[in-house]
Amino acid sequence: MLQGEAQGQNDQQYWLERIHHLPPAPELPLNISPQQIEHPNIQRLSRLLPTQTLVSFKQAADKHGLTAEALLLGCYSEVIRQWSKRQDFTLTLTQMGRRPYEEGIDQTVGNFLQPQLLPVSCVAESTFSERMLEVQTLLYQGKLHASFNGIQVLRELTSRKQENRAISMPVVFSNTLTPELAEWVPDWRGPGSREVYASNQTPQIWLENQITLEQQGLGIHFNYVDGLFPANLAQDMMDAYLDLLNQVISDEALSEQTIWQKTGAVVSIPESDKAERRAANDTFVDIRPRLLHDSLLDAAKNRPDAVAIEQGDKRLTYGELVAKSTHLAAKLRESAHIEAGDIIAVSLPQGPELILGILGILQSGGAYVSIDPALPQQRRLQLLHRCQAKAVVTSTATFTRPDEYQPFLRVDLDILPDDAPLASVPPIQCADDLAYVIFTSGSTGEPKGVMISHNNAVNTLEDINRRFRVTADDAVLSIAPAGFDLSVYDYFGVLGAGGRLVFLAADAQNDPKIWCETLIHHGITIWNSVPAPVKVMVDRASDLLASSKLRLILMSGDWIPVDLPDAIRKALPDVQVISLGGATEGSIWSICYPIAHVEKDWVSIPYGKPLANQRFHVLNEWLEDCPKWGIGELYIAGEGIAQGYWADPEKTAQRFFTHPKTGERLYKTGDLGRYIQNGLIEILGREDNQVKINGYRVELGEVEFALLSLQAVNHVVIDAPVHPKSGQRQLVAYLVLHENVDCDHETLKQRCREQAQSTLPPYMVPTYFVILPYMPLTANGKIDRKALPAPWPEEQTQTAETKPVSATESRLLNLWRELLQHDDLDVNAGFFDVGGDSLIAVALLSTLREEFKVTAVQEQDLIEGLFMNTSIRQFAQIIESMKQLDGVSLG
Template identity: 30%
Template sequence: MPPSPLHAHLIPADCPPSGHTHAWRVRLPEGADTVRLSHLLDTAVAPWWPEATARPTLWSEPVPAAAGSTIADRRLRAELHRPLGTGQAPLRVVLLAYADGRADLILVAHRGFLDAASLRHVADVLLDRAPAERHAPPASARLAPADAELRKAWSVAEFAGRVEWAAGDSSAGDRTGVVRQALRDTAADTSGGALAVATGLVLGRYENQDTPVVGALTGHPGRPADALGPDAGTLLALDLSGARSTAELLREAAHTLTATWCDRQTYADLVAESGGRVLAGVLDPVAHPADGPTETYLPCQTAPFPLTVMVRRRTDGEPELEIHHRLADVDEAAARQFARHLARSLEQLSADAQETAPEDIDLLGDEDRDALVALGRPARPLEWQPQRIDEVFAHRAAERPEAIALSCEDHSLTYAELNNRADRFAGALHNLGVRPGERVGVCLDRSLDLVVTMLAVLKADAVYVPMDPAYPADRLAYTAEDAGLRLVVTALEDFPAGQARTIHPEELAAGTAMAAPAPGRGNEQAAYVIYTSGSTGRPKGVVVPHRNVVALLGATREDFGLCPDDTWTLFHSAAFDFSVWEIWGPLLTGARLVVVPYWVSRSPQDFRALLRDERVTVLNQTPSAFAQLVEADRQHEPDLAVRLVVFGGEPLDARGLRDWFDRYPERRCRLVNMFGITETTVHVTAQTVGRKEALSGSRSVGPALPGWYLYVLDERQRPVPLNVPGEIYVGGEGVALEYLGRPELTAERFVTDPFTGGRMYRSGDKGRLRPDGRLEHLGRLDTQVKLRGFRIELDEIRNVLLDDPTVTAAAVVLGSADAGDAAAARLDAYVVLAGGDTAAVRRRAAKVLPEYMLPATVTALPALPLTANGKLDARRLPAPAAGAPAAVAAPSAQPSPDSTEASGTGLAAALVEVWQDVLGVPVGPDDNFFELGGNSLYAVRLAAAMNERNLPPMPMRELYLNPTVNRLAAVLAPGDQA
């Protein structure tokens, strides 16, 4: 069938005009006969395109310099890269005549008008190398006017957004870089199909996609070899799930690239299935020959795809990869890495390896792999002496017996008093039958006795199991049973003990003054068990030995300047592992620990007053809790003594720290972002956050701590390329012993390090390694949701909302107005505002997010609900704000010239009724269907409802191009607008 005019625009519609343009240059050693050239152009070439707007003319220009000189080469490059102007013919013919008698003939054409082979054919005719009769465009391939509206609509669905594994330059504009990579295996298949499959394999690994979509621009497969015509184009959705072998992928790709034109709907469907990310495209190597001494082919003035891949032949005839990359999306280093991995993939797609599975293709060579393994290791070793926690505390107590160790409200204990009271408690525990290695429950509010009891359990050579008294009774009962607790120290009168005995701290204090026997277990034995949430809803106990905590202090003491002069706070629940750092950090370094009562921790104003009055110097906070403290601090003079703030527990968005730096400059207060996991002993990495990181919105959590190390691996535990997201694995001194009583889960998550043979923990967190060894934490692997076929990272939407200067906190969840209706599924956003309104927030987000990622509702809250650990409590988010979201201005939603008439009766009135029935919200004549909550599923229902009411048929294209009642009515029934 003849090609649709739209196929001239299969190049991504959001690329600059120069992305549609390529050029051919022929050197004429003896100069050119301008008269003959003009005659052939007018009599042989121009008649091929009778339309006046398509007829090319000859431009001739003398260059006052010899061919090959700097001036001549600069003029040649400028002409090759000069795009076609608006309203110009889609073929430009230029002759540059040099001072030494030589000349260059340059042809610049739109790909939708002439492909690479056609450019050569035109050059052959103009230079009398072939008769005009041999080459002519088929009648069906004449250039048709561009469908600008549909191109504009498709541009919304095309690749949009940040390439996470590359450092794009937002100021680069249309500039394109070019990188080349030799193909070492000369037997590698360099056909278009192999190139597309190899590109998809690399793209799938980089983007974590099972079905990456690759664009392809090729010569028209059904056109005679000598005929002129435009490029063909299609999209290939590659199945990398394992259901296809590489041989099958190659066969399918080859078939697709040699098939006839894809129709418009197929293209639109593929774009939709790809999640709107057409990031890479290939140019058919058969259609793009090598440069020679007298001929040069420029495949694109600027890259039509963010990554545009082709194979060229060097002057020695050997193939090499050539990647044109948009600098706004992909930097040179990332493009070079992509090219290197693409070359390895292409080389492995040789004939003798085609029956392998796609996942067997290894992107990394030994050198790359060794470098990545080394990159996740700290620059300096851990200098420490493995010891028990209580042993180190005893040394501090002996050094500073009269110094205040612990304070809570009006009470305090010196190091000697804390040591003696803990000894008394330990003796009482021993008398109650607690034996070495036994687990003892500790369910106390934050208080002096909470810390005393924990230390006493360790002195009794037992293992403490912290529980929060605010937890539901069922959870407390489950923990006590799962941990096999025989004894629980608690002040709760109704603790659901089950088989366990409960005892009040005062009963321990009233016991014998005799200390427990000296501990006999080593530092490698368990010190505590902290229960964390499980993916199935069943909490699991993490068993951590003494030595891990001591190692953590050894890894941070010097860098953080931890010393006896510091004052810390215990802000978090003892059942949250952040408290391990808060409690033992000060007590193992001789500092003072101020216990923050629960009611003070819930009031940012009261907590700030405590920080001021107690002259706290070391503060540990989740980012969510710290945001509330920052807001409270704004109402006072900046008089806090805090010198170090450590963030942990959840991802930090550094952009929210800018106001803090205005009040507490970096020289006065150091902020450190630490990534950690309960199973790896609180912290793994450390990143100092300064104003620079705050302004850039850095997500870096820094390099591994001394003694710890990390990898970013794929599902086969292979290192992923630099900057590419993967799963974070942690090894070293912080790895916990096990999940209590869960051998299968322990074996699944605590795995053998394939590079050292030691143990490492599989975190379930997503991250990427930067070239300097810093880790970027990208959230949980399970925060990805799927909505109407699109895979969406909720954190990405949250980050866009936080970019709004009026938003101080944000959360995004997948919600639904009707759990049983797939069309009702939606994204709901919750924001805390410092000014403005939710309509403005959504309008700004609409400028950044593609439509399918735009929250359907934006609800303002005075504060985000937090758990006892200071993290977002999604269960306590209220129902979204009622009503349709505020309208967002969009170019496609401008009223039609006849809007006043169309909003009356007739078809427009009927459309208002059917839209309201389908969407369930009030509809105005100029409201945008998609901004009212419409989506592709609702669009299908709308068409069906219109058919049931005998209204005119509605092509989907028309709804997308005319998404208001007035405009749609004017298109569907131009004569019935009243």
């Protein structure tokens, strides 16, 4: 503390009072993790602000009550803000700190740079002038309390947050010219001195704006770590900085409103980038408004005898489908008094009857909601009450109890006549009316019903069929449940083109080899699913897959592994592999990327460019366009945007709104993304508390809500960490119990699992349940998710006890190694503990059937074993006991 104990204590107190309110460092776009760069190589960009320009710059600063230093710093912070994911952040300043506290200090040669922190925080409504004055105030206050320097502040912050590694603020502004840029005195360095080279190469610095005095003016330098940032990012930032400095000068000559009165971003996006985005969003295609089922009805008129739906040995022609659905429509109008857009639920297993039910609902004028009959009864009734359904279409074959679904009106397909004539029911709805509602996970325990109009969906379906030339010669194997929006394309996209819709046989096992056999037997040409089933087929049945007629693979709903497209093409060299994306709220899909070639350095498949009559924007917290590589939130605009959430105007207003400046209606996706090269968008993950598990979107709060209904549970946090071995996300429930709960922990975990199974879909049931004495909190009182313990066991050194001790264990160990794709296995470790998940379980059961000749009855024991997180040793015991009962030697 350089100015005496009193001043030092005062400075320390100043910073300690503000330490917990310091924003983090700017979140700039990175090419790789900084931890991957062992020996940073500093690159340098240099530009010159000529003396005459510098004089004009200082005059502009004086006019607005600013020092030139503050204005240079403020402009730098505006550039950083434009590329930062967050608009509030902290910069490190290095100032010349040669203070006259010691005699002869002015004759001393050495490094007198003094680090200081500058928190940059403001609101979108503030003007550029107000933000510059705020920067100057904070700069001045920091200098007044500089004896407690930036390094000391960061040490204290690291200690208080109990971080495992030191906190740093690696984006820097270095001014070696104070006071007031040394008044541009040519000999400030001393008689006979000459600058040869200047750069601050502190290892913690990622990007530094260094201001130096040159004989012809002011030197502007950007020093940055080579390879850390995307290509040309530092150059783009330097160009933006100089452009802003010139704007500050040139606007002084204007009489109208200038940059000083402007709110929001003042840093310009390059015209070349704007042109790329305009081209990407120029998506107009003339698609006439129609009802969702109109194209299907047209196909039935043109080809009534053509097969529409197949399941096993069952066939249903277009004529039969429409004839039966017409009778259902008439029955619904008569019994439920349907008006346009009324909600009618359908609760049927996948198959021809499901499509018949949905088509009948649409022909009646209603909008359909699919209620999966396999869901727990409590969940089914919750959804029915939530959507206020006027009726439920089902069958006695699905539910034998006549009182199922009371008090709702139940209409059974069994009562429809088989000889229904091919007639039409005049439509009562228009293209803007509601077509269907799909329920997605909700944060309060209440699912959100996404309302899609006929025109919303038709815009997507027509574009996909046109884009990929889908015709009556095509067939799709539909594996998506009717409550998952991918099914809408299967049902109305392919059938609308006159093609065939194929379901797996009702008794078919969930097995990739059976999927492939179905592809071959039915001549399937189109596959439409999340990526995981495709990967399972490629891994487990590539030979069969190669014999199929697949020409088009559509993948969406989750991350596509970067090695999957090439693996697909090894089996199917001529297949088109397409990445699709968007949101349920955007009518199935809104963006597309044909995967032709995967670069070796890609960490993800590009999200792509918008579909017809749809648009994408990457916006910051101020709803302004982010520059190339700048991370922002993804917003969808255009014809696909849903009407909103069913009976929830509050949530609708939060997610669907009109942009205050452009007037464009937007949907806020909650996904982070950025523009990369050629107008393409890259998606970077969820912004809010939602995750995707095997392609299904899960709101963690809904799972928490289900578990909190248990009396013993006081607090629940659901997390979805990535398993270190499988690389897949798994749901984990962290529980804090009420005091004096008299229950064994393992018993309680089982109760929690049963509660989740009785109220939630299978993909929302946590894999792990972890009981904690308390929830870890951050300094701000929020749940510290980073401090939650890993649910899987820590690595253990394999001993003699954990090695295979039988031939069965050895065979199982080899199978697990192959499926889990790693060797770090212990025969006593549970299936989920070593990275297993539900999709790997499907592949494992398929392999066990062949390897150990397991019967259907015996398979149930294996399924239960998987569910209980059984180890290899326990699995071996189950299999050996089975074979002993059968009198079979395992050899």
